[in-house]
Amino acid sequence: MLHEAEAARLLPRDAYALHRLVWRFFPGMGKRRFLYRADYAPGGARLCMLSPLPPQCPDDLPQDRLCCAAVPPDFHRARDYRFCLRANPTKRSPEPHGRRLPLTGADELLRWLRRKGEQGGFLPGEDVRAVPEAPLPFCKPGCAPALHHSVQFCGSLSVRDPETFRRAREHGFGSAKSFGFGLMLLTPLSPPS
Numbered sequence: 001m002l003h004e005a006e007a008a009r010l011l012p013r014d015a016y017a018l019h020r021l022v023w024r025f026f027p028g029m030g031k032r033r034f035l036y037r038a039d040y041a042p043g044g045a046r047l048c049m050l051s052p053l054p055p056q057c058p059d060d061l062p063q064d065r066l067c068c069a070a071v072p073p074d075f076h077r078a079r080d081y082r083f084c085l086r087a088n089p090t091k092r093s094p095e096p097h098g099r100r101l102p103l104t105g106a107d108e109l110l111r112w113l114r115r116k117g118e119q120g121g122f123l124p125g126e127d128v129r130a131v132p133e134a135p136l137p138f139c140k141p142g143c144a145p146a147l148h149h150s151v152q153f154c155g156s157l158s159v160r161d162p163e164t165f166r167r168a169r170e171h172g173f174g175s176a177k178s179f180g181f182g183l184m185l186l187t188p189l190s191p192p193s
Contacts, residue, residue, distance in 0.1 A: 013040065015138040015148050015179040022047070022180075025055035035172045035183035037086050050170065050183055076166035077192035078159065085153040085184045086133070088176035089113075100175060102149030106130060112174075113153055120168030121161030128155030138179065148176050156189065 012018050022036050023029075034051035049055055054068050089112040090100035103112055109130035117124050131154070135147035159165045172182030 013038075013137065015136045015176075016140045019179050022049065024058045025049065026051065026053065027056060029053065032178055035170075035177060037180050037183045037185075048183065048185065052170075074192040075186075075188070076159075076169070077162055078188035078190050079193055080156060080158050080189040082187040082189060083153070083155065083157050083184050085113075085173060086181055087113075087151055087153060087174040088148050088179075088181040089151055090149065090175050103151075104132070104149075109151055109153075116168075116173050117157065120173065121164030122157045122159050122168075124153075125156035125158065128153060128157075136180070148179055148181070150181070162193075 012021065018038055022034070023032075026034060033053070034049055034055075036047060036049040038045060038047050050071075057063050089103040089109055091103060092098045093101050103109055110124070110128065113124050113128065113130070131152045133150040133152055136150050138146045138148055169184050169186070173184060174182050176182070
């Protein structure tokens with residue numbers, strides 16, 4: 001956890017600036033194969049990453065703040081988990097080459113998560129809540145400023161197909177994965193099967 005002053009200096013709240021910072025942890029990686037999310041809270045912030053390769057902390061960042069751990073081989077073999085997912089749930093507008101439109105209604109958001117579960121080998125629990133967050137600014141040089149719609153899904157889930165679930169989690173859920181969305185944080189509720 002970075003303290004508040006350190007977090008303000010090191011973890012930008014702009015999605016594009018944070019995207020550029022995280023890429024620095026993976027020098028030489030051609031295609032993005034990692035997911036990340038930044039959590040900001042009063043008093044500090046943390047950056048979580050999931051990657052098949054260990055991150056390399058850039059020299060100009062505090063080396064003592066990087067903690068790496070391998071995902072145990074049986075981690076995705078539990079049947080039930082608590083989860084937290086920051087996502088950018090969207091749908092395509094109907095016109096040709098339509099842009100992505102944010103989903104906003106509670107029922108619409110939970111249907112989105114259930115679809116992701118069907119595709120990703122899991123079933124969201126009845127306790128899942130979808131909480132809209134403040135939109136994340138996206139300021140890429142040379143482009144008009146934009147906002148990424150952000151929703152935090154938290155609750156429990158049951159795994160239906162462990163291998164499909166593992167692959168889906170490693171790939172991420174929803175759009176804007178390059179900008180801090182799609183990483184599902186998990187805590188097993190049951191032992192591996």
